Amino acid sequence: MIAPTFESLATKHAKPGRVAFCKVDVDAQGDVARQYGVRAMPTFLVLRAGAVVDTIQGANPPALIAAVEKAVKLAAGPGGAAGAAFSGTGHRLGGSGVGGSAPAARGAASVARPFSWSLSGFLEALIGFFGLYFWSLFSLDPYKAAENSPFNKNRPPPPRTGGTRPAGRPGFKTLSDLGAS
Known part of the structure; x- marks a missing residue:
């Protein structure tokens, strides 16, 4: 129900280095879901400079459209330049930073299970x-x-039953018992 709206917004507003859309499988990436407090499906998060600025829980197309348009305006900043949110090297959800000599290899290693x-x-x-x-x-x-x-x-495991020793008879002997025998 909400997937076509998300796809059309991603197609219309995605701009490299400014606005990115991604889907996270919370079953496979449980750490990411816990980190961002995802409690309902679907949950949409708008991130800016690594912090959540807007959260939409549930299939609510008008709220999602409004949040994306607001985020696009924030990303454009004054004069259409990229905001401070996109001045760093970036991070992958559930992994480490993107910058470096081999981002593809590091990204694959961060998602792979040991x-x-x-x-x-x-x-x-x-x-x-x-x-x-x-x-x-x-x-x-x-x-x-x-x-x-x-x-x-x-x-x-099956419950343990009582011992087979007769009642009143200890399973061990003391020195006085040895002398009485």
């Missing part, structure tokens, strides 16, 4: 997968069988 290979983790996942598969394959109710399977990592 990857580490673990043979034990791989084997554990493989055993869990095949264990759940065969456990549920040979049952009448596969969903219930997978839920109750010992391979289910989301199942809480």
Whole structure:
């Protein structure tokens, strides 16, 4: 509903070095969502000099149009020159600055998830997968069988039952007990 309005505003008002439009997937970039306090979808933020100057929550095309037109006027500054907001090197949402010798490589590294290979983790996942598969394959109710399977990592451990020692008899002996035997 709001996407066509956003796209038309981006096409009409985007100017390199002055006004930029971007979309952030808050599921993939949770840190960015927390940093800017995004609590509703969609949320539109107007940034100037790294600070939020306007926030529109929800699909409200008239408010979005008004905020973008206001931001375009601020970006143009007096006499049509770029304002102080665009005098720096810039930053990527969720990453580091853009300036430097290899911005593409640094931008890709800031978005990529760290990857580490673990043979034990791989084997554990493989055993869990095949264990759940065969456990549920040979049952009448596969969903219930997978839920109750010992391979289910989301199942809480069974409650511990009381000990098997008879009441009144300690499980250890003292020196006086040794002398009485």
